[in-house]
Amino acid sequence: MPIVWREEMSVGVKVIDADHRHLVDIINQLEIVIQKTETTRGEREDGLRILFGRLRAYTREHFSREEGMQSTSHYKGLRENQDHHKRLIADLEDLSQRFMEGEKAAQPVGNEDMLKFLRHWLVDHIIKVDLKMRGHPIRAHYW
Numbered sequence: 201m202p203i204v205w206r207e208e209m210s211v212g213v214k215v216i217d218a219d220h221r222h223l224v225d226i227i228n229q230l231e232i233v234i235q236k237t238e239t240t241r242g243e244r245e246d247g248l249r250i251l252f253g254r255l256r257a258y259t260r261e262h263f264s265r266e267e268g269m270q271s272t273s274h275y276k277g278l279r280e281n282q283d284h285h286k287r288l289i290a291d292l293e294d295l296s297q298r299f300m301e302g303e304k305a306a307q308p309v310g311n312e313d314m315l316k317f318l319r320h321w322l323v324d325h326i327i328k329v330d331l332k333m334r335g336h337p338i339r340a341h342y343w
């Protein structure tokens with residue numbers, strides 16, 4: 201089931217909401233590729249490689265943008281958020297790598313586990329933690 205953006209997910213800062221929506225889109229595209237059974241092995245691997253690459257890159261870009269905005273806005277949750285971001289990046293790297301290795305991985309990750317991880321990773325961690333920003337005056341940076 202794709203993640204559907206809901207207004208409750210809005211942190212009230214346009215740039216951050218736009219980033220989160222973009223992350224939702226990438227994860228929804230990953231879900232399609234992971235669940236598609238009628239593609240060839242090569243097509244599936246290419247799709248996964250491209251989308252995981254996009255997710256990893258955009259996550260780093262988003263986290264640094266968000267931390268930069270929090271820093272210039274003297275947001276008191278910055279330090280906690282930075283620690284959290286480090287863990288989220290490490291988890292994503294670990295899970296996506298093991299998933300791509302398939303059965304060859306020391307601890308393989310199956311389709312359902314990967315999908316569950318991605319939804320939880322984004323919705324429960326990123327969006328719920330970021331919701332603490334709601335109501336704080338966060339200045340937007342566009343870079």
Ligand SMILES: [Fe+2]
Binds near residue numbers: 330
């Ligand atoms: Fe965020």
